[in-house]
Amino acid sequence: MLGINKMAGENRTQESAEPLAPVNVPGPETINENYETVGSPLVDNPLVKCRNVNVHYGEKQAIFNVNIDIAKNEVIAMIGPSGCGKSTFLRCINRMNDTIDICRVKGDIELEGQDIYNRSVDAVELRARVGIVFQKPNPFPKSIYENVAYGPRIHGLVNRKSDLDDIVENSLKRAGLWDEVKDDLDSSGTGLSGGQQQRLCIARTIAVSPDIILMDEPCSALDPIATARIEQLIADLSKNYTIAIVTHSMQQAARVSSRTAYFHLGKLIEVGETEVIFTRPLHSLTEAYITGRFG
Amino acid sequence: MDLSTLVLVLIAVTVASYYGGVMRSQALAGPLGGIKHLAALPSYYGFMAVIWTVVPALILLLIWTFTESSVIANMVIALMPPEAANLGEGELSLLYSRVGNVASGIMEMDTLGEAYRPAVERLVELDSFTAHFKPLLVITLAVTGALLALKMASAKWNVRYPVERTFNILLFLSSGIAVLSTAGIIFSVLFESIRFFQQIPLFNFLFGTEWSPQIAIRADQVGASGAFGVVPLLVGTLLISAIAMLVAVPTGLMSAIYLAEYASKKTRDIVKPLLEILAGIPTIVYGFFAAITVAPAIRRAGESIGLEVASESALAAGLVMGVMIIPFVSSLSDDVITAVPQSMRDGSYGLGATQSETIRKVIFPAALPGIVGGVLLAISRAIGETMIVVMAAGSVANLSINPLEAVTTVTVQIVTLLVGDQEFDNAKTLAAFALGLILFLITLGLNFMALHIVKKYREQYD
């Protein structure tokens, strides 16, 4: 359904004069300064377009020259060993890294053709369009209702209490939490179970109707049953939202995503359709990772 | 022999006993083939000897010193003529001090009367007895203890246990001092307060609206009402504390927020210590500043817009007290604000909240219990603050909530009542302790609540 370029990147097109290498040709030794992502990082009509993204924490560089597109209404998974920069990259997409003093982002990230790091773009406005769900559920120490109503309130999306009630109800319904909490919306959000808290955070995020939802290892703090519910929820949400999910679980990536990106030491190694990545990876590092040789 | 010489001799005996113990242990170890055959290290034998030297001698010295004056007084008073027995407590102590003066030769015998000669002679006798026998007995006990310890020492007895046990007991007693001082505070204010309430009914004290503690010296004295109603003092205290809080809480809180959330690290590193200087300045300096600079300035400012301001207005004292409390509020708020987990901030920013929205709607509500605890502690400080109000607030008890008038506070009255001559059977003096009791109970309640809230708050995020 998506127009994914099988042959991504101009350079690779030029290289295609040479015989196309069989699987596993680029070895780890190719990971240098000018590494080019293999697979199909770019798409037609991207919602988010990232070019030459570099991220520094003070002196230390965390992300090296990442090029990737995110298509509308796809679920893209970002995988890789811990410390590979996948979360850092994710946080660039809604400028969450702005809140870290020493963090510097270079390169272009465009949302619907607009450079989000342009001066004219407001981080506050951007974050209303690009929601984020964090690793650890972090409901505010307020009531369930207030948690969900927080976004619409600060953005001034509603004028009447009844509108707000509708938004809260719809968001909770979409997050699959409504039936469990509809009778005690006034009780504290921190009193819910871990899985419920995470769904509350998702409801909180979708209450401002974002274009894209970033999920930073949303299930890593949850038990398997709660994880299953969140994964089901991601599948449901993908009908209406674009979702970028960072996960350390390859199974989860395989289950929920249509495309998968593999990061290694701050470099984007390979991007491809999930099925392809997990069955016929192009890069030896990707293969090493998915076969569990490190992680 | 005076006390300092005695202490020096005791120290010398102690040091000698330590080395005695060490040498004794080595002497014991010699025939056995070295100190590894001893049950404990030589130094422990030394410490053992020290304990036996110091502990009994010190106990004797303390008991003797603290009881000698009352024991001697009782023995001397018993020899006074019968009319002395009928005197009141205050007059008796006056008489006793005159006897003492005669005994030490400051006054002549005839100023007292021949009837007191036996008492005076007895006092002289007893004084010279303690002066000679106390040091003698204490030192004898110390030396005996040391010798006994040396005699008891044996190679088989592991002296480490008793020494370490004594060490433990010593540590425990030290930590008990805190409890003792609390007990001391409670008993000292409670006992004198009870004596006060025997003279002035509790009800009149708690609900009386008039405070003028000048008990009549003559019955016909003008203005000698001797009213002890604590209400105006409490109102004055609360008024000044409220002004202080109006200054300190918003300023302290906003400074803490600014420094924690907005300021660059460099600014924070410079500004925070500077603000904390405000907390280190003695209250007497603030008092002087309030009385000499702020109060006249407020008075002039008030006059220029046609307001009548008392020269010792509650406003001046309250404002300056507020400035003093700013760093207190700000450092406590800073602690609780930084204790709010980063994930809360991330959640809010992730939804597109601005920094101030995050602070006002997420961080502040989350930190609220801790902040409330901090504010309660600050209030308790304001209520107990003394020097600023002594110097800048009035001493006349006006029942008023007008910040431009002079009011007085509980602490000011304690100082006023107790500075100068004190007689402990006078309601005026005892009233100070009753005020102290009230002050202690109020601040204790506030501290208890505050510490409890803050503790609960910390547990929540730990």
Next chain:
Amino acid sequence: MSNLIREMVRSNLKKRYQAEQRFRLYGLASVGFGLLCLALLFADIIYKGAGAFRQTVVEVELYFDPEVLGLNIPVETDQIRSANFDGVIRLMLRERFPEVTTRADRRALYGLLSVNAVYDLQALVMANPKLIGQSRKIWLLADDDVDMYYKYGREGEQVGRLAEISRIWVEQLADDGVVKTQFNTGFFTNGDSRDPEISGVKGAVMGSFFTLIVTFIISFPIGVAAAIYMEEFAPKNKLTDFIEVNINNLAAVPSIIFGLLGLAVFINFFGVPRSVPLVGGLVLSLMTLPTVIISSRASITAVPPSIREAALGIGASKVQVVLHHVLPLAIPGMLTGAIIGMARALGETAPLLMIGMIAFIIDPPSSVLDPATTLPVQIYLWADSPERAFTERTSAAIMVLLAFLIVMNSLAVWLRRRLETRW
């Protein structure tokens, strides 16, 4: 995201950023207010007190006439003590201002110089009896009102209560070039006095010193011992919980209550003499004890458990572990806490008022059993005095107090930096 919502978000942005700016401004204003108050306080104290470090003196030529002094020649030393130096000064003044004749004016004239100038002359002549019968130019201390006028009043500032006629005399003397200000050494070497021009802070500084010595000797060992017990030995039970609650509450009890405790327990019950540094130190040590305990406990917990385990593993007893390993590592932190506690005790006034350390004492104390006052109490006493010259000295005494506090706090910071944890 629908365009409608995007529009709504955008339309509110301006308002929200204004609120953001306002909020930030409040924060900045609060910090600014705090700093302004600090600056004002210091500027005010320095402005008011700097003058006290300079003092007005008048140069006079005195003839030590044995007749006026009432001395026979040859002079015996103990005669000098009762000699009439006043007369010499008065004679000199009458000769300098012959036009002054009325009794009242003459009294004003004699008031130009400090009444204490005679003691300076006495000492001078005692040291050098040959002066008798000779003339000598000498700088004598001016009266405090003259001092105030010469330092401030000449520039038109309305200070002091020097009479108009006296001002004219001072101006005449100034025109002769015999009036000057010099560094006020007396401020640091004299005790308290009723006369501002010879009052100094030495007595108060010595009193504070002795009081702090007592405070430190009592509160530091007991505080450290209590902290060791609580951290290393105390079993977790109701009793230790109770002690802990007690310590925390004690830290927040108003200082004046400790004064009541000192009055009722130390003075009335145990019969410790009033007004002496010993009783002051006892009271302040109880007051600083919680601070010392709390900071000592923090230093002990900062010692990593691995060090204790290492020592225990070798077979050291618990006491040996504490004395040989924990305590040496924790002591710098404990000292830092104790110094900060001492600094607080140094600035404390209220409890000392309760136990009579507010008496007017001229001679500096020489032991913990001599009646004394302390620096903050001296400030309180002077602040209450009506003379303008005392206001100046109060500010100067505050500067001395603040200087001590700055030194102590810097010492604490230096100690902390220097002996920072080495593991």
